[in-house]
Amino acid sequence: MEQVETRQMSESFRLGAVLALAGGFLDAYTYLVRGGVFANAQTGNIVLLGVRLMEGDWAGAGHYLVPILAFAAGVLTAELVHARCGRWERLHWRQLTVAAEMILLVAVALLPGWADSGANVLVSYVCAVQVQSFRKVAGSAFATTMCTGNLRSGTEALYRGWLTGEREDLRRAGRYYGIIVFFCAGAALGAWCSGAWGRRAVLAASLLLFAAFLLMFRRKNTCGGGESGIK
Template sequence: MATIRHHPEAIGVGLLLSAVGGYLDAYTYVGYGGVFANAQTGNVVLLAIGLIRGEFAEALRHVPPLLSFLVGLGVAESLARPWARRTLRRPARVVLGTEALVLALVALIALPNTVVTVAVAFVAALQVSTFKKVGDVPYNATVTTGNLRSLVAEFANWWADRVSGARRRFGVLAGIVLSFAGGAAVGAALTLTTGRFAGLLPAVAVLVALTAIAVETRRREREER
């Protein structure tokens, strides 16, 4: 599988993007009709439950973000192709810039629920396809299930087998899981109190991550000259 970004993230960027991932799921679920932006497993389950109950209108609300997520994955795959990289010199920055812009727009403009969930699901798919590693630790910034599995595996490697580096990787994954949960908690709280304007905080957080990546890229390029 092609990848947009070939360099792993610093731990701070990984934690920040994970917090944004949890935040956005809470933001759309609490503020926009019980629909997830990132957790498409949840959308599929809720879609199936609604269909079985005969609540077709309720069930079909979960289809647009699911389809938008798939489109976002397809766009991300296209951005990773050589022809796209010749056109966009910094595709990872384009992804984060697009995400920040979309989040700011949905926070500042009153839009229908479906438009918001479709837009957020699209940029969430771009993010999950772009940022995949913190150091040498594979992770998912938008869905925590795989991170939990890896967390337990690294704990076993550290505690039972004394594998070199497992304790550090366990710590990184624990931080990522906690950041995701913390982001979800903050997202729920702010959405309940400020409504759509809660989308401004993750937009700022994404811009911070973008700035950190740009600074690190410039530093690395200077060292390679």
Template sequence: MSTFDVAAGAIRRDETVEIVLLLAFAGGYIDAYTWIIHGVLANAQTANVIFLWVHAMGGEWAKALHFVPPILAFAVGIVIAAWLRRVAAERASALSVLLEILFLITIGILHNRLPDLAGTLGISMVAAIQAAMFVKVEGTMCSTVMITGNMRQFIENLFAIVCGGAPLGSLRKSVIFYALCAVFGCGAAAGAFATKTIPDLALGIPVVALLIVLLRCEAPRSQEGK
């Protein structure tokens, strides 16, 4: 993957703030979509596992089994991401985004005929691929599919700034992680609104966000070829 200079050093294109924020928007959007349409979470497998066992312990086996497919689909998505890293190396990030786009388009087409299979399974695989492939912003660990770790990073950096003696770049990191949390929430709000108002076309919005990510990931490589 090509790199370019950001602030003090070379940053991978797929670790830039622009790309990570777009992915966070898509992550929040997709989670809202799957929760409203299917009653499961595409990204937050912790919640799916909790709901599974809460219903299982109450003897509600049908409700418990409802949360198994997205968990298994997420696992398959992680395997796909690992395979892409092995066979595609520096092109893995861009190829993973292309795969996400193709999955979402396919889900949108099949959704009326096979809603559970196309939605729950397909979107969980999309979420898993994104979670496994995009794990850093400007060299620091982050998540584009949930906000727990990002919120911790924001609070820790802000605390270090307030108490004094914060490492260089703490303010920038704090702002970035706050932005990740905010954009994820905006994505969830947009996903909820679109899913309720234009359910048949709702998945088009994250596809547009991912297309921009794909173009930005490939832009430096295109420029090098000139």
């Protein structure tokens, strides 16, 4: 009898696509509604931190240091939840992180315009929790809140597939590019919602995470293609 292996839905392309939608949405939201910043990736904040330090602008440096620290705190939180709750049977530890993200995004929606810095800190924290909790799609390393690594890995896989004719490399490239497309679609959705609803638009991202939360009650078979509930 053929042995059927299972893996958590947390590594499925379907869930990765939903999370990428949320990631792109949040980047568009913070840029358009919360002061023209990108809260998902911290490279820009680190560069601007260095610039402000060189200029002797300590207050400006602190403005960029806070979201960097919030991102680091989000990574630590995800690891702590994994360590403390990783053996829970009825609720997957990643579902706990997604539930926390949803709650924090509701809090972001309630913050007024003068608290944009606090909103960006919370979104940075949420994105860090997500990127640390969901690191693979179909066994390959992915990110759902930023695209640079996905673009590099996807192009590398495409080159290897074209050079060797290996179909798995081509499928892997397709998954990487697919996640990028969903991230872009999320940014477009975020731009539309931000224009229509302003600060409250982030609630739509919370709904996307709720969809991800529900998807994780299913388990995907790596052999045979079926799905069954999480045991």
